[in-house]
Amino acid sequence: MLRRLRRLRRIIRIVGTVFLVAAAVVVSSFAPIIAVPLLWLFGSTPTSAPPPPPAAIVCTPVTHESDGAGGCRPVLAPPTNVSVLPIGCGGAVSVTWDPVSRAERYEVSINGGSWVSVTPPRRHIFSDLTVSSNQTVTVRAHAWDSSTPGRSAPTSASGLSSGVCNELNAGNCLIPAGANNCNASVVWDMTGNPSPFRIENETNSNTIIGNTASGTQSATISYGNNTINAFSNNMLINTDISTATCVPQHFFLDLTQTCQPNPIITITPEPIWVRSGDTAEVNININAPYDLECTLAGDIANTPLFTHTGSINPVGDYSIDTVPISATRILSVSCNTPANDLQPPANAETRINMVPRMQEM
Numbered sequence: 004m005l006r007r008l009r010r011l012r013r014i015i016r017i018v019g020t021v022f023l024v025a026a027a028v029v030v031s032s033f034a035p036i037i038a039v040p041l042l043w044l045f046g047s048t049p050t051s052a053p054p055p056p057p058a059a060i061v062c063t064p065v066t067h068e069s070d071g072a073g074g075c076r077p078v079l080a081p082p083t084n085v086s087v088l089p090i091g092c093g094g095a096v097s098v099t100w101d102p103v104s105r106a107e108r109y110e111v112s113i114n115g116g117s118w119v120s121v122t123p124p125r126r127h128i129f130s131d132l133t134v135s136s137n138q139t140v141t142v143r144a145h146a147w148d149s150s151t152p153g154r155s156a157p158t159s160a161s162g163l164s165s166g167v168c169n170e171l172n173a174g175n176c177l178i179p180a181g182a183n184n185c186n187a188s189v190v191w192d193m194t195g196n197p198s199p200f201r202i203e204n205e206t207n208s209n210t211i212i213g214n215t216a217s218g219t220q221s222a223t224i225s226y227g228n229n230t231i232n233a234f235s236n237n238m239l240i241n242t243d244i245s246t247a248t249c250v251p252q253h254f255f256l257d258l259t260q261t262c263q264p265n266p267i268i269t270i271t272p273e274p275i276w277v278r279s280g281d282t283a284e285v286n287i288n289i290n291a292p293y294d295l296e297c298t299l300a301g302d303i304a305n306t307p308l309f310t311h312t313g314s315i316n317p318v319g320d321y322s323i324d325t326v327p328i329s330a331t332r333i334l335s336v337s338c339n340t341p342a343n344d345l346q347p348p349a350n351a352e353t354r355i356n357m358v359p360r361m362q363e364m
Contacts (some may be wrong), residue, residue, distance in 0.1 A: 004279045065153040079103055079155035082142045087162030093194030093217075094132035094164045098140045100125050103155060106144035110154075113140050120145075132164040134195035167195030168217070171202075173231040173245035176224055178262045180253055187245045189231055192217040196235035204245075205230040226255050226262070256293055257342045266291035266313075268351040270336050272325075278358045280327045285334055285353070292317040295349075296341060301334040302326045311338065331357045 035314040062075035070076040082100040090097040098111060098182055102125060108289040110118040111127045121127050132138060138163075144155040170192040176185035191202050194216050204222055212222045222231070224247040233241045249255055249262035256263045267290040272283045285303070289295065295311040302325045311319050325334070335352035339345045 007255055008349050019141055027047045047306075063231065068153070077142045077155060078153040079106055079146055081156040082109070082144055082158045085140065085142050085158050085160035086232045087138060087160050089163055089165035090128060091130075092134075092165045092168035092170070093130070093192065094134040094136070095128060095130040096132065096138050096140065096162055096164050097128050098142065098160075102159070103144040105146055106155070108145045109142060110145060111140060111142050113138055115139075115141075118143075129164075133165045134164060136164050137161055138164050168192040169196070169233075169241050171231065171233045171241040171243045173222075173229070173243040175248070175283045177250045178226060178247050178253075178255075179250055180264060181261050183255075183260050183262070184223050184225045185247050186221045187247070188219060189213070189222045189245070190219045191233050191241075193233060193235050193240055196240060199236065201234040201237075203234070205232050222313045226260075254345055256340065256346050258293065258340070263293060265345070266289075266295060266311075266338060266349045268338060268349055270338060270351045272334060272353050272355045275354075276356045276358050277328050279329050282327055283325045284353050285325060287321040287323070287336055287351075288309065288318070289313070289321070289338065290318050290337075294341060295338040297336055297338040299323060299330050299334065299336050302328060325355070328355060328357065331355065 039182065045167050060069065060073055060075060066078060067075040068078050074304045080103055082103055084099075086099050087096050088098075089095065096113075100109075102123075103109075107120045109125060111121055112118050113132075119127065129138070129140070138161065139159055141157045141159040143157040146153065170190075172190045174187040174189070176187040178185045189202060190214050191213065193200055197217070198216070199214065200216050201214055202218075202220070204210045204212060204224070205287050206227075207223060207225050212231070213220045222245070224245045226249075229245045229247065231243045231245055232239055252265050253262045254265060266348070269288045271286045271288075273286060274283060277283050285299070287297075287299075289297070289311045291311060291313040293313045295313060297309050297311060299307040299309075303323055309321055309323075311321075313319065325332075331353055332354060332355045335350060337348045337350045339348040
């Protein structure tokens, strides 16, 4: 009997073990199906691992900045309407552009050279370039305040430089009394032309005024018109006229080849009033340090011609009588040098008045 009970206990133990194993298999197979309604019932959902954060945007230093939405934007817009035009002569260009918002200054560069800072107005001139050659100019905007540090992207444009210079400008001058020449300013620019250079006064025995490509020089100008020539590599490039004249109230005396003061002539009748049939004495005073030939006009008794020998006596007094006068008369004197240097001649005049005749009652 005891043996039977032991056998029964062993069978029950084996059957229990098999049942537990089978139950575990069943539960593991139906776990997802069972878990869903349980999770729904108790208000919970399955979760997954959070995604990694996006990589930080790195903007290009100096030229770009963050736009606040995960992107980048230019610090300043690039300059627009960049224009490169020839200016003047001798290999020069003028570059201009439109304003850029928030820009406080600009930089320009030509043909990849160093940057040059430019503040408004928005214009810069490059000179001493090869004449009539293509030039590329680059412009960029700059800002340096704390809100907009950095600069814009560059903008480039091209254009031809100016051609050679053929400029010559000879001034005029006034000769002082007693002299025969004066100094006038001569300005020239032959930049871009081949050397050697030569500026000369053809009228004054081809006197050399300068020998550089450009310059300003005081030149001696003789009385009259002087021809000023500019040469490049012994070829005539340009010509101008410089004129020297005497100072006001002076004339050029051919005899002495100097500027002299105009003669001072006065004429006075004695008396001023005459009766009909009477004569008068005409007194003439001439102040001139050179010889003059003079002519009187108006009822003169003797020859109307006389000579002022101013080279001997600069101041001369002359008296001439009139013929009997029957009416009011105008007397005049006109003088000129033997070579007729005075244009027009020097003149003076006076009036002799007739005394009214009293009629008897």
